[in-house]
Amino acid sequence: MEKYPGKKRIAVFISGRGSNLKSLIKYSRKKNSLIKIILVISNNPNAKGLKYSTNSKIKSYGIKFKSKSSFEIKSLKLLKKNNIDMLCLAGFMNILSGSFIRKFSKPILNIHPSLLPKYKGLNTHLRAIKNKDKYSGASVHKVTEKLDSGKIIYQKKVKILKKDTLKSLEKKVLKIEHLIYPKAIIKFLTSL
Numbered sequence: 656m657e658k659y660p661g662k663k664r665i666a667v668f669i670s671g672r673g674s675n676l677k678s679l680i681k682y683s684r685k686k687n688s689l690i691k692i693i694l695v696i697s698n699n700p701n702a703k704g705l706k707y708s709t710n711s712k713i714k715s716y717g718i719k720f721k722s723k724s725s726f727e728i729k730s731l732k733l734l735k736k737n738n739i740d741m742l743c744l745a746g747f748m749n750i751l752s753g754s755f756i757r758k759f760s761k762p763i764l765n766i767h768p769s770l771l772p773k774y775k776g777l778n779t780h781l782r783a784i785k786n787k788d789k790y791s792g793a794s795v796h797k798v799t800e801k802l803d804s805g806k807i808i809y810q811k812k813v814k815i816l817k818k819d820t821l822k823s824l825e826k827k828v829l830k831i832e833h834l835i836y837p838k839a840i841i842k843f844l845t846s847l
């Protein structure tokens with residue numbers, strides 16, 4: 656008998672600190688959560704965030720990144736073997752190839768620290784501060800072959816204050832990232 660009936664089988668890809676992974680694990684453990692995290696993969700075997708999944712007894716793999724294609728072949732095998740329904744990128748600092756996205760063929764979500772479509776790519780906070788933006792925020796979106804351009808599922812903004820620094824803004828945005836990723840997953844899964 657299936658141990659988690661109805662729950663979607665999720666994999667999470669990370670590269671480093673893993674604070675978003677931590678928040679997803681926390682949500683997945685709630686009785687009424689819609690997901691069960693089955694697998695965590697990092698493209699960096701030393702990623703600190705792997706401790707959250709190993710401590711939670713989730714199958715965790717740090718795959719040494721020799722090339723994009725070898726990483727993608729290995730991780731695709733793991734995703735298929737574990738019957739993963741959806742992949743969540745959480746601080747995964749690598750761009751998945753079109754071939755990977757097509758071969759996996761299930762939804763892939765990503766969290767991005769800006770109010771997309773503003774500031775795709777890196778250094779989002781620096782760009783927001785330099786441009787004297789009044790707001791920043793975070794977005795959860797579907798991953799497509801075009802970087803940070805898939806459909807936006809959930810977004811939340813934060814005010815940028817005059818006294819904000821790169822560090823304080825990053826901290827503020829990260830806090831809302833932890834809040835919105837589970838919300839975006841619920842919104843996405845209940846809209847299928």
Ligand code: GRF
Nearest residue numbers: 672673674675746766767768
């Ligand atoms: C987050 O700001 C995420 O949006 C970005 O990288 C950071 C990763 O943080 N892509 P963590 O590893 O989840 O703590």
